[in-house]
Amino acid sequence: MTSTYAVLSEGLEKRFGAVHALRGLELAVPEGSVCGLLGPNGAGKTTAIRVLTTLLAPDAGSARVAGHDLMREPREVRRHIGVTGQYASVDGDLTGAENLRLFARLLRAPRSRAAELLERFGLAAVADRPAHTYSGGMRRRLDLAASLIARPRVLFLDEPTTGLDPHSRNEIWDCVRELTGHGTTVVLTTQYLEEADQLADDIVLIDEGRAAHRGTPAELKAAIGNYAQAVVADAAALPAAAAVLDRLTGTEPVLDVERRTAAAITLDATLTLPRLVRELDAAGVPLVDAGLRPPTLDEVFLRLTARKETAAA
Amino acid sequence: MSTLAYDTSAVLGRHLQRLRHASAIAVMTHTMPVVFLLFFGYVFGSALAMPGTEYRAFLVPGLLVATAANGIMNGMFGAAQDSHRGVMDRFRTLPMSRASVPLGQAAADLLTTAAGLIPLLLVGYAMGWRIEGTPLQALGAFGLLLLFRFATTCVGILLGLASRSEEAAGQLGGATFMLPLLSNAYIPTDNLPGWLRTVAEWNPISAVTTAVRDLFGNAPVPEGAAWPVTHPVLGSTLWCAALIATFLPWAIHHYAKQG
Ligand SMILES: Nc1ncnc2c1ncn2[C@@H]1O[C@H](COP(=O)(O)OP(=O)(O)OP(=O)(O)O)[C@@H](O)[C@H]1O
Ligand SMILES: [Mg+2]
Numbered sequence: 001m002t003s004t005y006a007v008l009s010e011g012l013e014k015r016f017g018a019v020h021a022l023r024g025l026e027l028a029v030p031e032g033s034v035c036g037l038l039g040p041n042g043a044g045k046t047t048a049i050r051v052l053t054t055l056l057a058p059d060a061g062s063a064r065v066a067g068h069d070l071m072r073e074p075r076e077v078r079r080h081i082g083v084t085g086q087y088a089s090v091d092g093d094l095t096g097a098e099n100l101r102l103f104a105r106l107l108r109a110p111r112s113r114a115a116e117l118l119e120r121f122g123l124a125a126v127a128d129r130p131a132h133t134y135s136g137g138m139r140r141r142l143d144l145a146a147s148l149i150a151r152p153r154v155l156f157l158d159e160p161t162t163g164l165d166p167h168s169r170n171e172i173w174d175c176v177r178e179l180t181g182h183g184t185t186v187v188l189t190t191q192y193l194e195e196a197d198q199l200a201d202d203i204v205l206i207d208e209g210r211a212a213h214r215g216t217p218a219e220l221k222a223a224i225g226n227y228a229q230a231v232v233a234d235a236a237a238l239p240a241a242a243a244v245l246d247r248l249t250g251t252e253p254v255l256d257v258e259r260r261t262a263a264a265i266t267l268d269a270t271l272t273l274p275r276l277v278r279e280l281d282a283a284g285v286p287l288v289d290a291g292l293r294p295p296t297l298d299e300v301f302l303r304l305t306a307r308k309e310t311a312a313a
Numbered sequence: 314m315s316t317l318a319y320d321t322s323a324v325l326g327r328h329l330q331r332l333r334h335a336s337a338i339a340v341m342t343h344t345m346p347v348v349f350l351l352f353f354g355y356v357f358g359s360a361l362a363m364p365g366t367e368y369r370a371f372l373v374p375g376l377l378v379a380t381a382a383n384g385i386m387n388g389m390f391g392a393a394q395d396s397h398r399g400v401m402d403r404f405r406t407l408p409m410s411r412a413s414v415p416l417g418q419a420a421a422d423l424l425t426t427a428a429g430l431i432p433l434l435l436v437g438y439a440m441g442w443r444i445e446g447t448p449l450q451a452l453g454a455f456g457l458l459l460l461f462r463f464a465t466t467c468v469g470i471l472l473g474l475a476s477r478s479e480e481a482a483g484q485l486g487g488a489t490f491m492l493p494l495l496s497n498a499y500i501p502t503d504n505l506p507g508w509l510r511t512v513a514e515w516n517p518i519s520a521v522t523t524a525v526r527d528l529f530g531n532a533p534v535p536e537g538a539a540w541p542v543t544h545p546v547l548g549s550t551l552w553c554a555a556l557i558a559t560f561l562p563w564a565i566h567h568y569a570k571q572g
Binding site for chain 2: 053054055056057074075076078079081083085087088089090091092093094098102103105106107130146
């Protein structure tokens with residue numbers, strides 16, 4: 001059973017003094033899949049990655065990565081993982097080529113692997129410049145190249161595209177897709193919900209050090225239902241539209257005066273678009289557009305974390 | 314080649330490459346002791362009771378040892394820079410020997426120190442300092458200098474790894490230039506007040522300096538001093554052994570431990 005999971009963790013705990021960064025984190029990442037860890041600042045994503053890549057010892061709990069026990073066989077784990085941390089982990093004083101050749105040497109990979117990766121990540125032209133002179137995107141690509149030298153079975157990426165322009169982001173995404181095409185397992189953290197939607201087979205929402213929700217992107221969206229939405233001709237008609245939505249969905253609608261839009265979440269599968277339109281029309285709402293649409297991951301995220309806050313309050 | 318030797322040589326290579334990129338800083342590091350030698354040799358040399366030429370022959374071994382003692386500062390800067398700039402995180406996730414990172418740094422430091430002593434020796438020679446012992450003794454003196462450099466580098470690496478920031482390491486490292494002032498490297502300790510004399514004579518720098526002066530045949534071993542100074546070769550070797558035996562494993566453990 002365990003061999004089918006590239007990452008399997010149970011009850012991971014980590015404290016930094018008074019901060020309880022991980023509170024029993026459980027993860028199960030099937031081999032060859034992409035797992036997206038999604039969470040707000042301070043949720044514990046980086047801590048989770050650092051524990052799973054042998055950089056931090058957990059206070060409690062256990063994990064197997066690439067088939068090896070994290071605590072008992074850290075060296076075996078290191079043999080099979082690649083890591084791109086949240087912050088640059090190359091030597092800024094060395095050139096890109098020197099960096100990759102150094103890591104290739106330490107990994108007993110052929111020297112040609114460095115040149116191959118520089119070429120592949122579009123760094124050949126800047127290969128002989130010190131890495132600290134690179135742009136953010138170049139440095140990110142160098143970091144990623146460094147973590148691919150040994151062709152790892154499990155790749156950990158901590159916010160791989162934060163601060164990158166759309167073009168560089170797409171390049172990284174393509175690279176991740178190509179790797180998973182070859183069977184590499186990827187665990188990535190991100191604050192971009194679109195990124196998780198694009199890349200991840202499974203998403204784990206991390207909140208306060210534990211997995212608050214997990215599922216495929218579609219499942220997560222289904223878990224919070226659909227948005228029933230009405231766009232009206234005149235902002236003055238918004239309250240009337242809101243009253244109808246409130247009655248139909250049982251949740252309080254959100255009003256956007258500028259866009260003359262009212263929207264409310266519903267889990268009611270029997271609410272159909274014709275009925276929504278009929279009810280709004282019957283109430284005399286000057287409707288210009290209406291719809292039932294799945295939420296974006298942003299909405300999922302805000303809603304699932306907000307729900308917890310109201311429960312705690 | 315064993316994993317340790319192979320990984321250590323890779324890390325050593327990295328440090329030498331870094332040095333090539335930062336050669337201006339390296340040149341400055343190695344010029345400082347020469348400037349000190351000229352300054353002390355002619356400023357103090359003309360103010361002390363000892364004749365100037367005699368003082369300058371006395372001073373050269375002191376500056377060689379003070380330069381070796383800079384291993385604390387250099388080791389600290391290097392280790393603090395690496396641990397606060399992320400590259401060490403990558404090393405820690407690689408299946409490489411844990412000892413190779415501190416050892417590679419120390420080995421690269423030994424090579425550059427050996428090269429850096431040459432200008433100091435040449436300027437010392439021009440100032441009238443000579444090797445007056447046997448060639449074997451002189452070889453022993455150079456060996457002891459490098460052994461002491463290795464020992465102080467081990468101390469520095471631990472302090473650097475344990476430092477909270479590069480700035481903190483910089484400040485503490487800068488303060489280590491005081492250490493040779495509290496020894497017999499620049500002036501004889503005979504006339505120091507009692508407690509200060511005790512501190513200075515138990516400073517490892519004093520034992521090493523006395524041994525180097527003795528082996529080069531520059532100055533006799535002072536009498537009535539603390540044990541490490543009156544038995545300088547054995548005393549300084551024991552000092553080095555104790556420092557290495559304590560701080561090298563400690564530094565390796567500190568590097569390898571997961572936070
Ligand atoms: N070395 C440390 N010492 C003290 N506290 C820490 C340390 N590392 C992390 N923390 C704390 O643990 C919590 C989780 O931090 P972590 O970096 O894992 O969050 P994150 O989800 O990666 O956030 P971000 O999106 O900002 O990167 C935070 O409250 C953080 O302040
Ligand atoms: Mg983070």
